[in-house]
Amino acid sequence: MGDENDINQSLTEDVPPSHILDNQTSMQDTRALSKGITARETILRRLFLKRPILNSSFQGKILVGIELLAVFLWTLYITHPYLDLDPTVVPSGREFLSAIQMNHLWPWARECGVCALWYGGVRGGIPAFADPLASVLHPLVILTTLGWGVVNGSKLALVGFFLVAGLAQLWLGYVLGLKRVARVWSAVMAVASGHLAARMNLGAFGLIASTATAGLVFPAVISLARSGSRKALVVLGATLALVAVSGTGYIQIGIALVFPAAVLLIPWERIKLSRLIRHFVIAIGLAILLAGPFMVSFVHFLPQFVKDFDVSFSSAQPFAYVPLNLVIRDTSFFLSDVLGKQPWPSHYVNFIGWVPVLLAVWGLFGIRNREEKRVVIFLGAAALIALWISSGTPLVWLVKFVKLQWLSQLIGGLRYTAFIAGLAIPPILALAAIGLDQLIDSCRRRFNLSMEDGGSALFRVKLDPRWLLAIPLILAMNQARTFGSQWIQILKIDPYVTRVIEALQTPDLQWVNVPLGEHFFVEPAVGRGLKLSADFFRTWHWKDRPLPEPVMEANHHGPPEGMTEARIVDGIHIHIATQGREYAAVEHLDGSRTICTALGLGGKIDVACDTIKDGLLVVRENNWSGWRAKIDGVSVPLQPEKWLSVEAPVGDHNYSFRYLPFDVFLGVAFLVVGVFVAGWLWWRSDEQTEAEAQTDPGKYKPN
Numbered sequence: 141m142g143d144e145n146d147i148n149q150s151l152t153e154d155v156p157p158s159h160i161l162d163n164q165t166s167m168q169d170t171r172a173l174s175k176g177i178t179a180r181e182t183i184l185r186r187l188f189l190k191r192p193i194l195n196s197s198f199q200g201k202i203l204v205g206i207e208l209l210a211v212f213l214w215t216l217y218i219t220h221p222y223l224d225l226d227p228t229v230v231p232s233g234r235e236f237l238s239a240i241q242m243n244h245l246w247p248w249a250r251e252c253g254v255c256a257l258w259y260g261g262v263r264g265g266i267p268a269f270a271d272p273l274a275s276v277l278h279p280l281v282i283l284t285t286l287g288w289g290v291v292n293g294s295k296l297a298l299v300g301f302f303l304v305a306g307l308a309q310l311w312l313g314y315v316l317g318l319k320r321v322a323r324v325w326s327a328v329m330a331v332a333s334g335h336l337a338a339r340m341n342l343g344a345f346g347l348i349a350s351t352a353t354a355g356l357v358f359p360a361v362i363s364l365a366r367s368g369s370r371k372a373l374v375v376l377g378a379t380l381a382l383v384a385v386s387g388t389g390y391i392q393i394g395i396a397l398v399f400p401a402a403v404l405l406i407p408w409e410r411i412k413l414s415r416l417i418r419h420f421v422i423a424i425g426l427a428i429l430l431a432g433p434f435m436v437s438f439v440h441f442l443p444q445f446v447k448d449f450d451v452s453f454s455s456a457q458p459f460a461y462v463p464l465n466l467v468i469r470d471t472s473f474f475l476s477d478v479l480g481k482q483p484w485p486s487h488y489v490n491f492i493g494w495v496p497v498l499l500a501v502w503g504l505f506g507i508r509n510r511e512e513k514r515v516v517i518f519l520g521a522a523a524l525i526a527l528w529i530s531s532g533t534p535l536v537w538l539v540k541f542v543k544l545q546w547l548s549q550l551i552g553g554l555r556y557t558a559f560i561a562g563l564a565i566p567p568i569l570a571l572a573a574i575g576l577d578q579l580i581d582s583c584r585r586r587f588n589l590s591m592e593d594g595g596s597a598l599f600r601v602k603l604d605p606r607w608l609l610a611i612p613l614i615l616a617m618n619q620a621r622t623f624g625s626q627w628i629q630i631l632k633i634d635p636y637v638t639r640v641i642e643a644l645q646t647p648d649l650q651w652v653n654v655p656l657g658e659h660f661f662v663e664p665a666v667g668r669g670l671k672l673s674a675d676f677f678r679t680w681h682w683k684d685r686p687l688p689e690p691v692m693e694a695n696h697h698g699p700p701e702g703m704t705e706a707r708i709v710d711g712i713h714i715h716i717a718t719q720g721r722e723y724a725a726v727e728h729l730d731g732s733r734t735i736c737t738a739l740g741l742g743g744k745i746d747v748a749c750d751t752i753k754d755g756l757l758v759v760r761e762n763n764w765s766g767w768r769a770k771i772d773g774v775s776v777p778l779q780p781e782k783w784l785s786v787e788a789p790v791g792d793h794n795y796s797f798r799y800l801p802f803d804v805f806l807g808v809a810f811l812v813v814g815v816f817v818a819g820w821l822w823w824r825s826d827e828q829t830e831a832e833a834q835t836d837p838g839k840y841k842p843n
Contacts, residue, residue: 159299188264206573207324216327218621219302221630222295224450230660231298232293232629233343233486238677240294240345242274244666246285248742257766258743258799261420261666262675263697263763264651264688264783268742270437271806273678275349275387277434280304290667294345301352301747302739306331307565312570315359315366316515318577326573329496330355333569334465335562337624338474338489339776342660347559351673353379354395355566362515365405368412368819373419375428377818394560395479399527404518423777426817432810440803441764448679449552451539454534456557457481457488463527465490465561466497466568469623487558490565490625495616496572503575516574530561543640555679576613580606609674621752636710641665644711649738649745650723653693653758655712669741671723683781687762689721726788728755736795743767743799745784750792757788757795766801 141464209836222231230236237537242259245262245268250255259268268276270732275281280300283573309330313323321482337740339347340638356379364372383395406416428435457465461479466490468474474485504520521709535557539548567730583605641664644652665672673690690701694717699705722739724747738759747759769778769786771793 144773145151145383163169168447174363188808190693203320207310207320207327207455208322211310211327211331212303215299215303215331218331218624219299219628221628222298223297224630225288225292226632227289227291228633229630230633231295231340231343232631233340233627234804235677236294236340236343236345237271238659238675239343240290241663241677242268242271242276243281243285243290243294245276246282246744247290250286252744254800255740255744255798257801257804260671260742260761261735262662262672263678263682264673264685264760265438265748265800266682267380267441267764267803269433269807270441270618271316271678272389272392272438272680273346273387275346275385277385277431278349278353278382278387282347286600287502289565290663298340298345298348301348302331302336304753305333305352305355307338308352308383309566309569310358310722311356312359312566313573316570316574317320317363317572319580321580322573322576325576325617326496326569328568328617329492329569332617332620332624334469334489334491335565335621335626337627338485338491339559339562340486340627341489342486344388344486347391347562350386350388350391351562353382354391355565357399358393358519359569361399361402362405362518365402365416366515366716367779368416369417370419370824373423374426374818374822376420376423377814378430379569380424380427381430381814384427385434386557388559390554390556390559392562393554394526394529394563397529397560398522398563398626401518401521401525405514405569407514411562419516422541422821426814426821427597427811429814429817432814433804433807436810437801437803444683444685445765447550448555449549450553450555451536451548452841453532453536453552453557454557454719455482455484455487455555459528459531459533462531466492467494469619471623471626478659481558485627488558488561491620492563492565492569492572493616493619495612496569499579500568500571501574501575502578503571503573506575512574514569519570523564523567523571526563526567528563529619530557530564532557541702572694575610579609581611583629603827611761633664636712637661637664640672640709640712640714641668643712643714644670644694646691647742650691653689653690653695685762688723689717691717691721691723718800722760724749724757724759726751726755726757727751743797745797748792749788750794751788751790755788757783757786759795759797759799764801766799766803768798768800770796770798 148736151355171704223489241261244261245256245259257268259266259271260357275706277296278297281293281297284297287293290297306327310327313326315322318326322450335351336348338353357363357376360372360376360379364376366372378394383392386392402420402616406413455736461481464479469491469516474481475483477483503518521821535551536555538549542551568698641661644654644665645668646652649671651671652665653673655663655671656674657676659677660674662675664678672689692706693700693703694709695715696712698713699715702721703717705713706716720733722735725738726734726736726749727815728734728751734755736747737755738745738747739745745759746759747757757777758781763778763781763784767778767784768782769776771786771789773796776786779787786795788795
């Protein structure tokens with residue numbers, strides 16, 4: 141009788157208990173038919189037996205809407221400093237204004253179209269879609285930047301990414317069949333967790349984007365493993381594509397290393413095994429297609445990248461200490477080098493507190509049902525792998541095993557493995573939610589308190605011990621919020637930054653330098669059209685490509701070699717080159733030079749030159765495949781030089797350089813194909829399911 145009550149409850153609530161569905165399929169089908177559900181819907185229910193079924197009633201939709209609203213309002217509460225839309229007010233993280241510089245791609249695209257495919261703001265210019273650190277292709281970044289500009293759009297995108305982390309955790313709760321309290325609590329904990337907030341100590345916009353987006357992968361993987369449906373396949377492919385374009389590289393590699401744990405979800409039955417493996421492979425292929433604009437460009441230019449590397453992984457914390465970062469909330473601890481770490485909170489903080497950790501242990505060892513146990517083992521393994529990789533231990537072993545120097549350096553390029561530990565938070569919180577669900581179920585019994593006087597009751601009170609659980613749950617939420625809030629702060633850009641940038645303005649395109657290491661100059665400088673010779677944000681370089689020498693430089697000390705001091709602005713020294721560093725000039729055979737005027741934006745550069753003798757026009761912009769050149773509207777070949785160079789005839793001529801790369805257009809073609817494939821798989825899914833069910837009904841019987 142108790143099982144039947146649970147089944148009835150599952151049909152009125154938004155999530156059915158999976159342990160009942162495993163053993164009571166026929167009862168559910170009977171109940172479903174008695175409620176007027178069609179045979180086709182019944183078949184679909186039996187097909188997706190191992191995943192939650194949302195109540196489509198009006199009341200069910202209202203309850204789901206309330207959950208979403210709760211997570212949304214909590215996110216606004218956590219991130220409310222970023223809702224200040226004054227463009228001179230920015231998040232306080234040190235590198236934030238460097239990290240968002242490439243978001244200028246979208247305002248440039250609105251101004252000059254395809255010129256934005258080349259980011260000419262730093263280092264002699266780079267292909268805009270090939271940078272593995274940037275998040276410019278993430279849909280959330282695109283929408284917020286186009287809507288509110290680079291600075292305000294980035295602040296709103298941060299709010300959006302915190303919300304994505306919460307919604308991903310809420311979705312995971314639905315997939316696991318958790319009750320409302322457990323899944324909403326785990327969602328708000330994901331928003332407040334230190335694995336997001338502490339990254340803003342560094343201002344690591346891309347790390348927030350990729351870590352939050354990666355949370356979507358876990359429910360998508362479980363959904364595909366449980367249902368084996370084509371719709372779940374499409375969803376997993378889409379989430380993997382979002383992770384691919386969300387920036388930094390650390391989280392993408394982390395997901396690739398954690399992803400094999402999904403094998404624990406696959407039932408060891410030959411037919412199901414081969415089908416699910418095939419679907420996982422198709423999902424990965426679909427992700428590559430959908431992320432085509434980035435993937436094709438990145439692969440094209442990968443041989444030209446030189447990455448800073450550390451094969452000893454000296455910044456990695458020993459594995460024995462890594463789990464402690466989940467429960468330590470002492471800021472001074474993270475500012476020290478104790479327990480084998482560096483004094484960088486942004487790298488190591490992953491605070492969620494003791495309450496989620498203890499609940500996760502409860503959830504990990506309290507499962508009895510075979511199917512649920514498989515999911516719990518996957519979640520535990522995924523968290524453990526992420527924490528282990530963050531310690532650098534397996535990578536150190538791999539470097540010792542690999543004999544090829546170039547491959548060892550490639551592995552050593554994953555220098556700051558500590559960031560990967562953030563991938564352990566979603567599965568740990570999911571386990572905590574499972575444990576909370578079990579604890580709530582075990583505390584169902586109510587206690588009656590009454591007082592009688594002469595046989596008549598003075599009062600009677602029914603006590604539900606489950607309400608006592610609210611105390612530690614709320615304390616855990618508040619601990620995470622208060623600890624993380626110290627890094628979710630804003631500051632106002634000092635006006636002297638603008639004055640220094642104005643002092644570096646040039647009448648045409650020229651390379652200049654802002655004070656080295658002072659990241660808050662970068663985005664304002666690029667936004668005002670400056671081209672920065674150095675870029676102290678990226679940890680990769682072009683192979684055999686030196687940086688262009690600046691014609692002007694700002695610093696706190698004396699003039700660099702080949703430059704003289706021109707003026708001092710607010711204590712910042714402005715230096716100017718004596719000669720030979722102009723952005724565009726014709727070099728003649730006798731060693732003389734004719735200075736030219738260059739104007740443009742991104743991959744659209746126009747140069748005007750008036751020469752009295754032949755020579756070679758050299759434009760100090762990196763020359764990569766994709767550039768085209770014209771003289772007075774007539775196409776001419778580019779010379780095989782590191783800078784853009786063409787033969788310059790005598791006379792007054794106009795030269796145009798345009799960046800139209802084949803890799804971007806090929807990547808867009810991949811994206812279009814991916815969208816069509818995803819649409820075909822999605823719409824074919826239900827038709828295929830119904831046809832197969834009619835020809836072989838036994839195929840959809842529960843395990």
